[in-house]
Amino acid sequence: MISNELPDDLIQLIELLLEGSLDEAGHRELEFQLRHNPQWVPHVRQHLMISGLLEGAASEDSDFVGKTSSHVVKLAMEEEYEFVGRVTRTIMRRRLTYAILAAAAVFLIGLIPLFLNSPQESAKPSHLVATLTRMNERGEVISTTHIRAGMHVEAVDGLQRLDFKNRAVVAVEAPMSMRVVSEDEVILEKGRLNAWCPDTAHGFQVRTSSAVVTDLGTSFGVNISHDGREEFVVLDGMVQVEKGEEKVKLSEGGALESSLENPLKSVVFEPSDFRKTWPLSYGILATRGAVVPADPDIPAKVMQMESNDNVLVIPEKRQVPFTRAILAEINGPGTLPGEFGGGLYVIGPNPEKKLRSFLIRYNPVGTVSEENFLRFEGEVTFDRPVLAICAQLEALEQTDGAFATGSWDERYRGIELQQTFNPPDSVTLSADRRTVKVIFYAGASSDEVRVILEGN
Amino acid sequence: MPDLKHFTQVVSEHHSSLRFFILGLGVNPAWVDDVAQDAFLIAYRKWDEFETVENPGAWLRAIARNVVLNETAKINRRQRLLNENLTGLLLEADPEELSADEQMDVAARRTALRTCLKSLTDKARNVVEMRYYHDKKSHEIGELFSMKPAAVRKMLFHARQSLATCLKEKLAEAR
Numbered sequence: 313m314i315s316n317e318l319p320d321d322l323i324q325l326i327e328l329l330l331e332g333s334l335d336e337a338g339h340r341e342l343e344f345q346l347r348h349n350p351q352w353v354p355h356v357r358q359h360l361m362i363s364g365l366l367e368g369a370a371s372e373d374s375d376f377v378g379k380t381s382s383h384v385v386k387l388a389m390e391e392e393y394e395f396v397g398r399v400t401r402t403i404m405r406r407r408l409t410y411a412i413l414a415a416a417a418v419f420l421i422g423l424i425p426l427f428l429n430s431p432q433e434s435a436k437p438s439h440l441v442a443t444l445t446r447m448n449e450r451g452e453v454i455s456t457t458h459i460r461a462g463m464h465v466e467a468v469d470g471l472q473r474l475d476f477k478n479r480a481v482v483a484v485e486a487p488m489s490m491r492v493v494s495e496d497e498v499i500l501e502k503g504r505l506n507a508w509c510p511d512t513a514h515g516f517q518v519r520t521s522s523a524v525v526t527d528l529g530t531s532f533g534v535n536i537s538h539d540g541r542e543e544f545v546v547l548d549g550m551v552q553v554e555k556g557e558e559k560v561k562l563s564e565g566g567a568l569e570s571s572l573e574n575p576l577k578s579v580v581f582e583p584s585d586f587r588k589t590w591p592l593s594y595g596i597l598a599t600r601g602a603v604v605p606a607d608p609d610i611p612a613k614v615m616q617m618e619s620n621d622n623v624l625v626i627p628e629k630r631q632v633p634f635t636r637a638i639l640a641e642i643n644g645p646g647t648l649p650g651e652f653g654g655g656l657y658v659i660g661p662n663p664e665k666k667l668r669s670f671l672i673r674y675n676p677v678g679t680v681s682e683e684n685f686l687r688f689e690g691e692v693t694f695d696r697p698v699l700a701i702c703a704q705l706e707a708l709e710q711t712d713g714a715f716a717t718g719s720w721d722e723r724y725r726g727i728e729l730q731q732t733f734n735p736p737d738s739v740t741l742s743a744d745r746r747t748v749k750v751i752f753y754a755g756a757s758s759d760e761v762r763v764i765l766e767g768n
Numbered sequence: 769m770p771d772l773k774h775f776t777q778v779v780s781e782h783h784s785s786l787r788f789f790i791l792g793l794g795v796n797p798a799w800v801d802d803v804a805q806d807a808f809l810i811a812y813r814k815w816d817e818f819e820t821v822e823n824p825g826a827w828l829r830a831i832a833r834n835v836v837l838n839e840t841a842k843i844n845r846r847q848r849l850l851n852e853n854l855t856g857l858l859l860e861a862d863p864e865e866l867s868a869d870e871q872m873d874v875a876a877r878r879t880a881l882r883t884c885l886k887s888l889t890d891k892a893r894n895v896v897e898m899r900y901y902h903d904k905k906s907h908e909i910g911e912l913f914s915m916k917p918a919a920v921r922k923m924l925f926h927a928r929q930s931l932a933t934c935l936k937e938k939l940a941e942a943r
Contacts, residue, residue: 320922327921329850331905343853353861356854357792362928362935364791364800365881366900376783376801381776384809439901446802455802462903463798 318352321345326356330363332464368439368460379456441495442476451598451693465490473592474498480513480527482506483592493519504535506547506586506593506608510631523555523570530564531593533586533608542570545583547590548611564610583608594627595668595765601690603672603750611717618677623688623752623759628715630668631767634661636714638764639707640700647740648703654729656707659700666767667699669715673760674752685734688752694765697745702762703727711762727752727759770815778818779808782828784877789829793836794855799848803839807832833859877935884934892927899924 318326325342328334334342346353442459448470459465459474467486474482477495484490488503499519509516509527516527518534520542525534530549536542544553545567553560553568558576562568567581583590584607591605599605606617606624614626642648643657674688702708704726712719727737727750734753739761741748752759770778787804795803810831811818821827837859840852849855885893891913898904898912899920906920913920 318925323925324918324921327906327924329854331899333905334851339851339853342851343857346854346857350857350861353857357858357861358932359925359928360794360850360858361788361792362932363900364797365788365877366896366928366931367797368900376787376804377776377780380779380783380805380808381772384775384779384805384812439903455805457798457801459798460903465798 318355322352326359330359368458440477442474442492445473445475447471447473447592447597453597459492461492461494463492465492471588471592476513476516478513478516480507480509480516481593481595482508482518483589485589500534500536502536504533504585504589506531506533506589508593508630520570522572523553523576526552526554528552528561531590533583533590535585540571543579544568544570545581545586547583547586547608591625591627594630594670595695596625596627596670596692597695597746598693599625599690600692602688603690603692605692615671615716615718618675620676623672623674623690623750625692626671626673628669628671628717628762630666632667632669632714633663634665634667635663637661638700639702639710640764641703641707642701642739642741643699645741645743645745647738648701648727649729649736649738650740654704657700667715667764668767669711669762669764670694671760671762672748672750673758674754675758675760676754685731685753685755687734688754689750691747691749693747694763695746696765698741698748698763698765700764701739701741701748702764703739704729708760708762711764715762715764724758725760727761770812770818775812775815778811778824782825783808785825786828786832788877790832790836793833793858794850795836795839796848796850803832803835803848806835810835876939880935880938881931883938884931887934888927888930892923892930895920895923896927 322342322345325334325338325345328338329342346356439460440458441461444457444459444465446454446456446467448454451471454470465472465474465484466489467484469486472484472486472488474484474492476482480495482498482505484500484503484505486503488505489501490503490505491499491501493499496513496515497517497519501521505518507516507518507527508531509529511529514527514529518525520534520536521540522542523544525532525544528550530551531547532549532551533545533547534542535545544551544562546562546564548564550561550563553562553570553576555570555576560568560576565581567579569577569579586608587605590608591599596605602621602623603625604622606614606626608614609617611627615628617624617626638659638661639656640659641654641656642652643659646652648654670692672692702711708725727739729736731737731753735751737753737759738751739748740750748761748763750759750761783804786807787800790800790803790807791797807828811828814831818824818827836849836855839848840855840859885896888896895909895913898909899906904912906917906924909915909920910917915923
C-alpha cells in the first residue's frame, strides 16, 4: 500500500503532522492536497498506522483486555440496571475478576517467549512513565491510558489522575492541559492539580509558564486560573518554588502567587479550590450519600474538622511502615455487626509493606442531644483494597500511634454496636475490599472508624 | 448481555486489530485506547447484533468508525484527532476490509516490527529510534546527525515505507 510516489511537500506535511509540529496553514495545505488527490489518502492511513505502532500505541498492553472488559461491564451495568446492578455487582465482580485474571494470565504467558527471545529489546527503556485514569464528575472511571514521556494530556471536564512510575500521584481538574515531560516532571499549562510525592518521588517538579515547584517531601497544589494567575499551596511538608533568580522554600500552610510580570508574592492560604483534586490524590475515588471527603487543609486542621450534615473521610498518615501488628474488628469483606461480631482480629506485620489510613467520622459542631439521634448512611470507594477497619475504642487507640495526625480527648470513640433507641451503627466492607459503607446513628458523641489500606 | 468470559474473549481477539485500525483514522495515538474502549462499550450494549454478525471484526470496526465520526462533530473532543478534516477524508476512504497484515496478531506484529527495524540502514534506524524512542523532533534529530530537518523527515517517511513493506513480507513468510 505504501509507495514512494507522494510528492516531497506532502511528505513534509505528513511528517510535521505526525511529530505534532504542523501549523494551521500546514493543516489547511495537507487537507487541500488530500482532498484533491484522494488516491494519496490510503498512503497517509498506512503511515499513521506504522507511526502509531512505532510510538507504542496499539501495542502488547497486557492490561488492555482486562481493563476494557472491566470498565465496559461496569459502565453498562451501572447505567442500565442502576439499583439492581448495585446488588449484583458483588457477584459480577467476582466472576469478572476470575475472567480477567484468566485472560491476563493467558496473555502474559503468550508474552513470555517474546521476552525470552529478545532480551536486548526488552532491556530498552519503555518510556511509559505514568498511567492516566480519567474520571467523570461522579468519580467513575471513564478510561485508563498509558502515558509516555513527552505526551500531552488535555481534558475539558472531569478529573484525571496520573500514577507515575516513581509512585508520585497527580490529580488534575479539567479544563486542563499538561505535558508529561518525564516521570519526575510535568508542565501544567492550564488547570488545577494536587500532587503527592512519596520518598521515591522526591524532587518531582511541576513547571508553569512562570515558575517551577519542586517537591521536598510533600502534598502540594498548583492552580492556574482563567486569567493566567498561578498559585502554589502546600498542604503537607515542603516545596521549593523557583522563578528566575528567586527561590522560596514554602512549608505547609503556605501559599505563593506567581506571574510572568511580577515577583513571587505570599498570599493567603486558601486550599478550598482543591476540593476535588485533593481527595483524589489521596486515593479517595468516590463518595456517596452522607459520606463526603473532608475539605483540603493541613493535616492538623483536617483531623479536627466538624460537620453537622456529613460523615467526613479524613486522610491520615501515608507510608506508615507495617512493622507492628494491628488490632481490628474487620479484616475482610462483610458487615459489623453481622459477619463480624465485634471481636478483635490481629493482623500480623509485614515489614515489606507500607500502610495508610483514613478516618470515616461523624463529628458534629458542638454536641447533639441524646434524644435527637440522626441517621447517616453513605459509602466511600478507595483506589486500593482495605486491609482492616478499626471500629471501637481499643482498636482505634492501638492504631493511633502509627496513623493519627493529632491527639484525641474524646471519651466515646468508635461506633455503638448496641443502642437503646436505635439499631446499631454498622460498617460494611465490599467484596472487592475497596468500598466501605457506614450507617451511623449519631447522638451526643462522634462516630468514627479507621480504615487501613496497603500504602504500596 | 454477553457472558463475561465470552466478552473478555472477544476483546482479547479483536483489540489489537481494532486499535491498529483506529490509528489509521487519524486518532491521536494517546487516545487510541480510549476510542477503542468506547467502541467496545457500544458493542457490549448492542450484543444482540453481535450474535448475528458473520464478521465480528468488521462489525467492531464499523462501530469504531462511528465513534471516530462522532469525534469530528464534537468541538470539545477534537483533541482526540490529529486533524478532524483529515479524519473525515480517512473515513471516506476507509476500506471495507483490513489487509492481512493489519489483522496480524499483536505479538506477531511487534515481533515482526523488531525484526524489520534491524533491516533498516544504521542511519535510518538511528533516526527512527531518536524520533520514536527518544521523542526528538526532526530539527533536534537534524542537529544530532548533522542533517537538515527536511532530510530527517524524508528519511523517516521512507523508513516507515520500508517497515510497512517488510511487515507484509514477514506476514507472507509466516503463512
